[in-house]
Amino acid sequence: MNDDRIERRRLRIMITLALVACAVLLAALIPSPFVVERPGPVVNTLGEVELEDGEVEPVIAVEDAELYEADGELNLLTVSILGDPAHPRSWLSLVPSLFDPAQRVAPVAEFYPEGVTLEQRQTQNAAYMDSSQMQAAAAAFRWLGEAVPVELSVAAVIEDGPSDGVLREGDVLLTADGAPIADFAELRALVTDAGAGGRIVLGIEREGVPQQAVIEPRIPQGGDEPLIGATIASSYELPNEVDISLSQIGGPSAGLVFALGLVERLTPGTMVDGSIISATGTISGTGEVGAIGGLAQKMWAADRAESDLFLMPIGNCGDLPERRPEGLRIAPVATLDEAISAVEVVAAGEEPAGLERCGAGA
Known part of the structure; x- marks a missing residue:
């Protein structure tokens, strides 16, 4: 028995x-309907980068301008997305991410809205990166006292989006609701104000002929902001040509650190003064710093880079995670001028304004 x-x-x-x-x-x-968002590579914009052909180039180069040596680091922070509609993550692969504060499990649709192909997303992110570099250059030159005219044009139109059949690639945007458009940030604000179901009357120039185009912004599936379904390129008339050698990185969130890097390299002396500064944030051509995605992941990336200061957009205060890297000095900023001031304060051995700027929720 x-x-x-x-x-x-x-x-x-x-x-x-x-x-x-x-x-x-x-x-x-x-396969699961989720992706994993985690800290990506960190790039010192004051240093050099190896290109695909094996050559080494400075991250930031400015034609016909005297560049000054910089002592320290200005780090660009990235986010890696594991998984996409064509290569979904398994359910088992998601488990470790649930216990790591540096990682986040998110729906695939948050990064790949229905109807948007991988190629379209890559093209859009590349256009965002090009635009952010130009806007960063414009903001830096304007901070240095230079005049920088701007032109907005349509780089691509998303199929079945609000602009499909209304705008065409190459259209130049002149006005919105009868008023001149100062820069891309102003256009984004106008789209947000119009909201889903609203209307924006754009004055455009198509093949040299002035026209009007009526756009009704929509919120794409998986998104949370109204969009016009077109990728807009900003073309600035810069006093000097700027070349930023980071072709493998996309998106608009490196604008702030690019602007800081240009100010550092174009100004005598050293703003960073031996410090390790990491920063994230979009930037307009007039120097306004905008919110970004992946704040928590970039925060942990900054901590792993042993940063003396992490600059973040004040517009992301509501996205601050409860679990943050212990000891990481964080400064929310709204403008390029505030970011430069915070860097100089840290370089001088003092404390910049920190999370108290975010209010009680910080």
Whole structure:
């Protein structure tokens, strides 16, 4: 009788283990509708980068301008997205991310809205990066006292989006609701103010002919902001040509650190003065710093880079995670001027305004 009980217990254990193994195997094989967002590479914009052909170039180069040596680092922070519609993450692969404050599990649609292909997203992110570089250059030159005219044009139109059949690639945007558009940031604000279902009357120039185009912004599936369904490129008439060698990184959130890097390289002396500064934030051509995605992941990336200061957009105060890197000095900023002041304060061995700027919720 004892042998029978032992045998039955052994059989139950074996069946249980087999079921667990099957469950784990299925979890490892079955695709999930989620991706993992985690800290990506960190790039010192005051340093050099190796290009695809093996050559080494400075991250920031300015034609026909005297560049000054910088002592310290101005780090660009990135976010890596693991998984996409064509290469979904398994359920099992999501488990470690649930216990790591530096990672986040998010729906695939948050990064790849329905109807937007991988190629379209890559093209859009590349256009955002090009635009952010130009806006950063415009903001830096304007901070240095230079005049910088701007032109907005349509780089791409998303199929079945609000601009499909209304705007065309190459259209130049002149006015919105009868008023001149100062820069891309102003256009984004006008779209946000109009809201989903609203209307914006754009004055455009198409092949040299002035026209009007009526756009009704929509919120794409998985998104949270109204968009016009077109990628807009900003073309600035800069006093000097700027070349930023980071072709493998996309998106608009490096604008602030690019502007800081240009100010540092174009100004005698050293603003950073041996400090390690990490920064994230979009920037307009007039120096306003805008909110970004992936704040928590960039915060942890800054901590891993042993940053003396992490600059973030004040517009992201509501996104501050409860679990933050211990000891990381964080300064929310609204403008390029505030960012420069915070860097100079830290370089001088003092404390910049910190999370108290975010209010009680910080």
